[in-house]
Amino acid sequence: xxxxxxxxxxxxKSIEVPIGVRYDDFSLFGSSTTYQxxxxxxxxxxxxxxxxxxxxxxxxxxxxxxAPPADSYPFTSDPCSSAxxxxxxxxxxxxxxxDNVPAGGSANVDGQQRSxxxxxxxxxxxxxxxxxxxxxxxxxxxxxxxxxxxYWSIELENVIEAVGAADSLNGCYKGGVASLCNNxxxxxxxxxxxxSERSENLSAMTAKGIDFExxxxxxxxxxxxYLNLSWSxxxxxxxxxxxxxxxxxxxDLNGQFxxxxxxxxxxxNFTANYTLDNxxxxxxxxxxxxxxxxxxLYYGSTPNNANDQSQGxxxxxxxSILYHDITASYSFxxxxxxxxxxxxxxxxxxxxxxxxxxxxxxxxNYRLFGRxxxxxxxxxx
Numbered sequence: 001x002x003x004x005x006x007x008x009x010x011x012x013k014s015i016e017v018p019i020g021v022r023y024d025d026f027s028l029f030g031s032s033t034t035y036q037x038x039x040x041x042x043x044x045x046x047x048x049x050x051x052x053x054x055x056x057x058x059x060x061x062x063x064x065x066x067a068p069p070a071d072s073y074p075f076t077s078d079p080c081s082s083a084x085x086x087x088x089x090x091x092x093x094x095x096x097x098x099d100n101v102p103a104g105g106s107a108n109v110d111g112q113q114r115s116x117x118x119x120x121x122x123x124x125x126x127x128x129x130x131x132x133x134x135x136x137x138x139x140x141x142x143x144x145x146x147x148x149x150x151y152w153s154i155e156l157e158n159v160i161e162a163v164g165a166a167d168s169l170n171g172c173y174k175g176g177v178a179s180l181c182n183n184x185x186x187x188x189x190x191x192x193x194x195x196s197e198r199s200e201n202l203s204a205m206t207a208k209g210i211d212f213e214x215x216x217x218x219x220x221x222x223x224x225x226y227l228n229l230s231w232s233x234x235x236x237x238x239x240x241x242x243x244x245x246x247x248x249x250x251x252d253l254n255g256q257f258x259x260x261x262x263x264x265x266x267x268x269n270f271t272a273n274y275t276l277d278n279x280x281x282x283x284x285x286x287x288x289x290x291x292x293x294x295x296x297l298y299y300g301s302t303p304n305n306a307n308d309q310s311q312g313x314x315x316x317x318x319x320s321i322l323y324h325d326i327t328a329s330y331s332f333x334x335x336x337x338x339x340x341x342x343x344x345x346x347x348x349x350x351x352x353x354x355x356x357x358x359x360x361x362x363x364x365n366y367r368l369f370g371r372x373x374x375x376x377x378x379x380x381x
Contacts (some may be wrong), residue, residue: 020034024057028118029125032057046138056223060123064160067119074115075297075357076107076166078192079173088174095173097310099181101190108191111297111302115165115195124201136209144217153208158201159240164259165195166295175246204250208236215249223276230269237263244294244313257293257318257353262362263290282327288365291318297355318351323367335380340373347371 005015018038025031036054043049066246079088080096082105088096097103134150163183171180182229183196216227237254253263266289273283294302302314324346327337346369350361361368 013044015258016040016279017076025061029059038072048136048139051133055129064123065119065121069116069118072115072117073112074113074165078106080106081108083109083145093174100186100188106190109317113165113192113199115196117197117214120198123156123160126156126158126160130154146215148213150211156205161202162197162199165197168195170246171248173240179246206238210235215378217334223274228271232267234265239247242262257291260357262365272315278331280329284325286323295355321348339376342373344371
């Protein structure tokens with residue numbers, strides 16, 4: 001529902017207030033009412049100021065609740081292993097021995113551990129709120145140009161997420177976090193039998209950032225150009241993780257690689273398209289800013305000062321990367337289209353991230369293949 005508020009005043013072409021209300025009733029979780037309240041202020045032609053505030057309620061999905069248990073073998077090592085026993089403090093060794101690990105460490109020197117993934121019938125809904133504030137501007141003096149700039153903030157409580165095996169092991173034995181010890185099962189000899197990676201409700205998640213987008217359409221060289229630039233910038237990205245002091249606490253992961261996820265501060269996409277009759281040429285660039293991480297897969301973390309843990313750990317850097325793609329296509333009046341594409345034009349290699357689970361890289365953000373090309377023929381009948 002949209003409620004008109006003001007119109008046709010100096011500095012106010014119109015103001016409208018979008019309002020939305022939603023009611024949910026779940027047999028497992030009871031009822032919940034969420035709402036969204038907005039403001040759209042058309043200052044003058046081409047200039048819009050907008051804001052939206054809303055509450056969030058997300059019930060666990062069937063998969064979250066009842067996905068059948070399955071074995072997984074994540075890459076992580078036993079911090080109580082005999083191979084690294086001498087690196088532990090006396091308190092950390094005591095945490096291991098309290099869980100049946102003999103003095104001198106366990107016999108587990110494997111780089112992968114058995115874990116169980118699956119649903120959790122004890123989950124409760126996520127709740128939170130979101131806020132966006134921004135402007136959209138299409139100046140009259142530059143035809144075809146459109147600009148948007150938005151600030152956004154999301155805060156959730158009781159976030160449904162699995163605690164990674166490495167966090168459970170390090171938090172339990174190096175940090176003494178009792179709740180994480182509940183995720184680890186050892187036999188009478190202190191050897192790991194299983195690590196639970198089932199979904200559970202964590203304390204919170206916050207994300208704040210800025211999005212900018214520019215679009216420009218113009219005619220030149222007897223055809224039409226379309227340019228688009230989009231930029232996403234994290235200001236904050238907090239999750240509950242095992243931090244460098246081995247506390248299970250909220251940590252700002254902005255610019256870090258953590259728990260097999262990349263939280264790049266900046267991502268930029270740029271595309272340029274040129275169309276002339278049945279010919280289309282396209283160029284695309286994709287930029288990802290650099291990352292940092294401090295926990296190595298097999299060797300753990302390295303303190304900056306072994307005698308003062310508050311100084312944090314040595315950080316390993318991941319370089320930023322820029323990909324380039326070009327595409328050309330031509331459509332004939334017969335319904336035939338021929339296109340050619342070259343991806344990763346500069347032949348960038350996959351970014352190396354030592355603790356990443358899949359080939360030591362983040363395949364969801366970085367490309368696994370170097371320069372590639374294809375030619376496609378299609379016919380419509």
